Amino acid sequence: MCENKSQNKLDQMLSQEMTRRKFMKISGKSLAGLTVSASLLSLMGCTQEQVDSDAITVWTMPTGLLVVNQAKCTGCQRCEINCTLVNDGEASSHISRVKVTRNLMDNDGHGTYQDDWVYFPDTCRQCDQPWCGEACPVEAIYADENGVKHIDQEKCVGCGACVGACPWHMPTLNPETKKSSKCILCGSCIEGCVTGALAMVPWDAVTAAEQKTRKQ
């Protein structure tokens, strides 16, 4: 049972990694059943060449497509600032729900001090079967009506199980409040990104682009 569950989760993670790194590239044309047309690329603020070079990560979110373009990320950390100002009422990197600082200096041989300036804002995937939620011993992590996963601060006991369970360590235990927090898709990071390295393409815009492509 446990093994099967783990295998399922592994499949899910691999499939998400597929989305992250190769999904668009493999077919060159499709994303979650959508045609990656010129108009969709334009909405995503990127080029086919950027997709092909793995500079683009796309996540399917309840509210739309979340596009992360590392070719455009200039490491200003305003995504983290906006996140924590809006959600925590303070300015911080560590507890930010979007994470760029941890990639900024040195990430697997890339980054500021590795002479290539490859860094990117890492985001919660809002998994259908969330590793964080399933690991939580007090069931503090729940999905809202849109499928966005929240942490009930009343219930959270600050054990950190969600942090460890998430393959990408996106939830963060706040060292001061001893509570965990994670992305609730508030959009503040995207709103604060000064180069459009983070962008959300709403589903209705995606659909419109799809329809336009089909008509052509």
Next chain:
Amino acid sequence: MTTYGWSGKILRVNFANNAITTEDTMKYKDYIGGMGIGYKIIYDEVPLDTHAYDEASKVVLAMGPLTGSGVPCSGRINMSFLSSWTKGYSIVDAHMGGHIAHAIKYAGYDAIIFEGKSSKPVYLKIDDDKVSIEDASHIWGKGTFEANRILVEENGESFDAATIGQAGENLVNMSCMITSVGNSGGAGVGAIFGSKNVKGFVARGTGSVKIADPKALKEASDYMLRELVGGNNNHNVPAVPQSWAEYSAPSGSNRWSGAPGRGWQKAEGGFVDMGEQPVGDIDKIGYRAHKGYFDHGEIADKYMVKVGGCSSCPIRCYAQYDIDPLADYDLPTKVSNTCMPIIYQAAWYPEGIKDFVDEGDANIVICGAGARAVDDYGLWDNYGNIQRDFNYCYKSGILKEKLSTEEYNSIPWDLMIEGDPRWVVEIVRRISMNEGEIAKIGLGTYLLVKEWDLGQEYLDVEYLQNVTYNGYPKHHSAEDVWQTGLLYNIMYNRDCMIHHMTNVIQSGSPYEIYRKILEDEFGEGAVDKPKHYTPMNRSKAKLAKWAFLGKQWHDMATLCNWMYPMTLSPSKERGYKGDHNLDAMYMAAVTGENWSREDVDLASERVSNMLRVMTAISFDIHEGSKNLRKDHDAIPAWVFDKEPDFKAFEAGTVKMDRDDMEIAKTMFYEEMGWDTETGIPTRETLERLGLGYMADDLEKRGLLPA
């Protein structure tokens, strides 16, 4: 009790006995932070007759309440210490950007006092409240690029680093500290750390800066981003026409150089077009600054990977290059810089430089090699004086006269003559390693003149650009705002680092627009027409005071003086007027206290007077001078004698007039509340600013004006 804005603690590290302690920041609250805290601690703890490299010397690295608060362009550090290289050996500051200021604030510290001397090479490790002194023997002798990389790799995720290079280790006066591969703090701070056997520090902070009113802060930040901020140096109109913009720079060039068709050819996945960046579009602001194009023109695009800059800043003023022609010379190709290192290295080639692959690429390739070299060795250029001293001494034969034949012949002049990029690396190496007589250039201009007995006339040479006789050059001076610029250029013990007025004058904005905005505030006649200046007047003195005080504010708060104050705006709806109340709005939102512009000005005036008092005391101690007007604020002859075909005040010249500048000094001292004969603050002024103890000190030393 929660402290908003300020982290609340100052870290004191004594490298002689390894004592690590913390103190309450709030005892220094009147001095705000950064430069203010630095000056108070240096004044209280380091006698001004201390030599910069003595064990008793200290470096106060400090941030302010706005640093790391989320306020845009608040990623800067101020380091205060006693100068090793200027006339009077008084107080100076190094200013460093990058990302590490945020890390230190989030770790819980407003400032770090580096004191004492370690018996062996060490670095400081700050991991939240776990602070330790670590062995640095494995990175001593290495350049900053490798040292920072090793420290970040060794210490792990989210650590940032700042180190000195070989220049600092070898006690070369012209030395700096480097973080984020190219963000530099200069003024000789490298050698102060070197004298303490301290290679640098690493920091990681998992905490936060507490904000009293986060909603108000977010609104103020968004207001700035949507309506006030322009491009690099806050230039408020684009360099070239954009479809939404009423104006662009008449010359076609300013620091808002991002434009459609321009961009980064070496970006991942190919060309990133910087496009148009209309007012109000936050997600495009990062494409406004294209310093590469501003510095080197179209060729820059060929080598651009992306842009970078400091934490929290939407204006990405660093050009990040992969200059591959350098690989043919076995030199590193990756270069990230925004200032002198990436624009001024051709001056090491008095015989000229030549193109490499493309027409017009000579300068960018040579500057790439030079930027990488000076930043790696941690050699500070004193805003180009180090290159100018070399260039002039070569051309005038001084080098041949001062160097032994053996040394002179050992220098690979052929590389210089051929325009080989390895030449700049070699000359930077020799100076940084303190190798031979030629390394005396690393003493800095003031001491070089003494050492080689070059006489005061050396400092009167126009090419050398010295703005006083104290050892440093002009930095956006009379060429921008005549008497006003020259006045604030001569106030410091290094190049002035004030960008208040060059940001306006060089913006490309129509003269009538910025004249009205400034004259409404400072009075009629505050700003002359470009290339046609008029005699000194009271409005210009008020303008000079505003810029002088304001720069101190930025280094206290801390905010970037290349961006603030928000004098102009790119918004037509606003009549292109910025908002000088923004700094106070930020202070109120962050700290929860009542802050007005007058409060900001008062705090700035306090620290500005501390600079003046400490300079007066140092000049008394080291130069036997009791008159700053005569001995510190003296202006070299070239400023008045240049352009012999022109007379002062004629259209087209920036030649200044001696008598007029004396009137200017008198008016400025009057505005500042300083004695007009000596240029030293009066007791009345000092007491008004809560600096009565400094008046007492001046009186004791016989320096207080009657």
